[in-house]
Amino acid sequence: MVQKKKIMHVFLSNSFSGAENVACQIIKMINGTNYEIYYCSPDGEIKGFLEERSISFIPLKSSSPLELRRAIKKIKPDIIHAHDML
Secondary structure, eight states: OOOOEEEEEEOSOOSOOHHHHHHHHHHHHHBTTTEEEEEEEESSTHHHHHHHTTOEEEEESSSOHHHHHHHHHHHOOSEEEEOSOO
């Protein structure tokens, strides 16, 4: 059996707007195929939106490089799609 590739989408915003919407649409289209996809951002209002759509959420305590590193070590993604710069 082929192991699914892990993709982590990283945002620094905890709210829902244009870029977040596009990422969520992409996640919903390809999640469950040959990919395991995670949405990673600071915890906030986005959490409820992701839960409603059954999108795996990795909350960050802050937008620091150290906190992002913690999330990466936890998930061990094959691909990181960073939508913002630290």
